Amino acid sequence: MAGKKHPQDRQQKIQKEQTLIKIAVNGACGRMGTRICALILEDKASDLTAALEHPGHVSIGKDIGLVAGFGESGLKISTAMENPTDVLIDFSSPESAVNIAECCAKKNVALVTGTTGLTPLHHEKLLEISKKIPCLISPNMSLGVNVMFSVAAQMAKMLGKDFDIEIIETHHRHKKDSPSGTALRLAEKICDATGLDKEKNIIYGRQGIIGERPSNQIGIHAVRSGDVIGDHTVVFGGLGERLEITHKAHTRDTFARGAVYTAKIIAKKPPGMYTMSDVL
Ligand SMILES: NC(=O)C1=CN([C@@H]2O[C@H](COP(=O)(O)OP(=O)(O)OC[C@H]3O[C@@H](n4cnc5c(N)ncnc54)[C@H](OP(=O)(O)O)[C@@H]3O)[C@@H](O)[C@H]2O)C=CC1
Numbered sequence: 450m451a452g453k454k455h456p457q458d459r460q461q462k463i464q465k466e467q468t469l470i471k472i473a474v475n476g477a478c479g480r481m482g483t484r485i486c487a488l489i490l491e492d493k494a495s496d497l498t499a500a501l502e503h504p505g506h507v508s509i510g511k512d513i514g515l516v517a518g519f520g521e522s523g524l525k526i527s528t529a530m531e532n533p534t535d536v537l538i539d540f541s542s543p544e545s546a547v548n549i550a551e552c553c554a555k556k557n558v559a560l561v562t563g564t565t566g567l568t569p570l571h572h573e574k575l576l577e578i579s580k581k582i583p584c585l586i587s588p589n590m591s592l593g594v595n596v597m598f599s600v601a602a603q604m605a606k607m608l609g610k611d612f613d614i615e616i617i618e619t620h621h622r623h624k625k626d627s628p629s630g631t632a633l634r635l636a637e638k639i640c641d642a643t644g645l646d647k648e649k650n651i652i653y654g655r656q657g658i659i660g661e662r663p664s665n666q667i668g669i670h671a672v673r674s675g676d677v678i679g680d681h682t683v684v685f686g687g688l689g690e691r692l693e694i695t696h697k698a699h700t701r702d703t704f705a706r707g708a709v710y711t712a713k714i715i716a717k718k719p720p721g722m723y724t725m726s727d728v729l
């Protein structure tokens with residue numbers, strides 16, 4: 450049985466079931482997954498149809514509402530999508546993202562994934578899957594960061610070669626991938642806008658006697674610190690002046706809300722690969 454909400458009467462229940470967007474969540478017990486499940490359970494326009502975790506997870510069989518701090522929902526954490534579902538939101542691990550995408554393609558369920566640390570091979574597989582179902586992949590579901598992607602690219606183009614570009618990201622100590630998907634996307638967007646080469650011109654940290662900084666370089670630096678949710682700064686350093694653009698997430702709900710909003714839109718799209726700029 451899909452989880453939640455206590456409809457007043459049978460007719461209201463039928464009407465609701467016809468219009469609700471049915472959303473499953475993969476990585477449901479994680480930092481992001483729990484917030485996304487709680488938001489869907491609170492939301493009157495969507496229904497949580499599955500809260501998925503890997504088979505060894507300690508919370509399998511528990512009520513997702515209780516695990517996510519919402520209260521009892523009637524939906525148990527499980528390893529397989531069993532209820533009818535329109536769209537799945539994935540915040541798990543790169544391998545799990547691809548596995549669940551394959552499962553979505555078999556069941557004709559749209560996919561939104563925020564999982565980062567995806568390799569080119571993972572991206573290739575997801576691109577193939579997007580021929581069958583609508584897929585949205587985004588390393589950052591916040592509106593602010595998606596505006597930052599465009600603004601940083603525009604700034605790099607306007608400031609030109611005399612400004613050194615460095616990207617600094619700071620995240621909590623539990624983050625597994627480095628640098629963040631957002632920092633990588635910022636660098637890619639700047640490369641696209643300036644003609645820099647993603648393979649040759651991006652460097653990851655510095656150490657030793659490496660000589661003077663060349664102008665055609667983007668440096669990415671990853672800080673891991675306590676419970677920081679996610680900060681990104683792009684520094685444009687010139688002679689006599691410096692311009693910085695910073696985004697700071699105050700709460701994971703920023704990303705979670707973005708993911709749920711996006712899922713509702715993607716659920717109704719034809720198969721294909723989508724980005725946040727297609728839905729914002
Ligand atoms: N796009 C965006 O806006 C954002 C992206 N992220 C990204 O989302 C991902 C998750 O982040 P976060 O929630 O902090 O991480 P967590 O480790 O807290 O959560 C990941 C969850 O996925 C579970 N998981 C692992 N493997 C599988 C599997 N095979 N099937 C189902 N579930 C699985 C984990 O279980 P277990 O704990 O047992 O490993 C865990 O419960 C990361 O890649 C992160 O970078 C994070 C925030 C925002």
Ligand SMILES: O=C(O)C1=N[C@H](C(=O)O)C[C@H](O)C1
Pocket residue numbers: 565588589620624625628629630631632678679680698
């Ligand atoms: O792991 C996180 O927490 C986050 N990861 C994303 C990334 O890698 O860019 C986005 C966000 O900053 C939080």
